[in-house]
Amino acid sequence: MFATKTFAEFIRHYLVVKTHTSVKKNGVYSSYKDYFISNGLSSEQALADLFKFASYYDQILNHKSADDRFNKILEHINVMDSKVVFPYLMLLMDLVxxxxxxxxxxxxxAHILESYLFRSKACQTPTNRLNKIVVGLCDLSKEGGNLRLRLLRLLKANFPDDRKLLESLMEVDLYKQGNHLAKLSLVILEEHKTRETINFDDAQVEHIMPQRLNAEWRLQVANADKVKEQYGGTLGNLTLTKYNQEMSNKPYSEKKEFYKDSNVSLTREVAETYNQWGKEAIIDRTKELTDELIQIFPMPNIKEVNEEEITGEYTIDQPVNVTGKAPVQITINENEYPVKTWKQMLKIFLNDLWNRDSLNYDWIKEHDQISRMLFRPHNAPATLENGTVIETNFSASVILAIITKISEICDITDQVSYTVK
Incomplete structure (x- = not known):
């Protein structure tokens, strides 16, 4: 067994780079042993490669590569606690x-990936399929080795656009979000304004309208409690300071005098721009800061990936228009099955499901719509290995929808992908 959690985690990520497959946390040792044997490695070769990638891993964890711009991206990804993308970062470092x-x-x-992570977390978009995406990104044989096209194609479906980011930051209590997202957003905004490095640990998040309202705030702001409840934790009501305790819940007129002398430009701007503080000011500042974040974490040109180019591997829950396309393979829990038709893909998926856990069929049959569609054959019946007769007269998109829904029911979405040509 591997001795430490960090080392086991490194080996797990290393294996994703090398094998382009997911590795379970409790299967790291056996997976590495299989990799070592199947590749005919000597001890010297194995240790040399591990040492090289361990160096990359250390640079990622401590954001201490040889490039300052790359280090900033690494730091932000670490703050967002997005270790799932470490294999791809190690791959990029090795390619350099x-x-x-x-x-x-x-x-x-790396910046495209950073933008995706920031927007996804700010919009509270589920990132459960990110592990599968990273596995796919590490396979350099896809897209003819075009790394940018591969990255855009795999991120395209769930990349939050500018409108969604603005709507989310207008509503989400960023302060209560995990991963220090409020502080990270403010630090990044400040660094972008001043081009100076901000000590993340020293900075404190200040609520301009305080979390605990006193009589003065309730007198000065109409519907103060409602405004605080709705907008108190949003980006527009937050700034950076180093005298948070001193400010406490003082009225805005007093805070404003402190803000004028702040060494944080983000905070000085509040005093310079707003004479009063309330709902309108918070909404206005949220829009302004979101516009800046949109520039810092831009939406890539997804149009580079046009629908006519749809070929290659996709995760099962990735929305893709496959009209006119043919499947060539379905991958289930690292098992690759060649296929020629969508109907054949459906049969193979259900056969694999039965062979691995027959109880899954009970779960499927409890889902009314799936049960009606699959297990009441009338137009194009087909028999599975277990003798069950199913209906197969569905379009490609419906078959994908059925497989996707069953994968969700059985909690195997991150284990299923398919390839089209």
């Missing part, structure tokens, strides 16, 4: 080390 891409390309790709 072996001169397959240059540092600028690595920064651009």
């Amino acid at each position: 080390h072996t001169a397959k891409i240059n540092q600028e390309e690595a920064i651009q790709l």
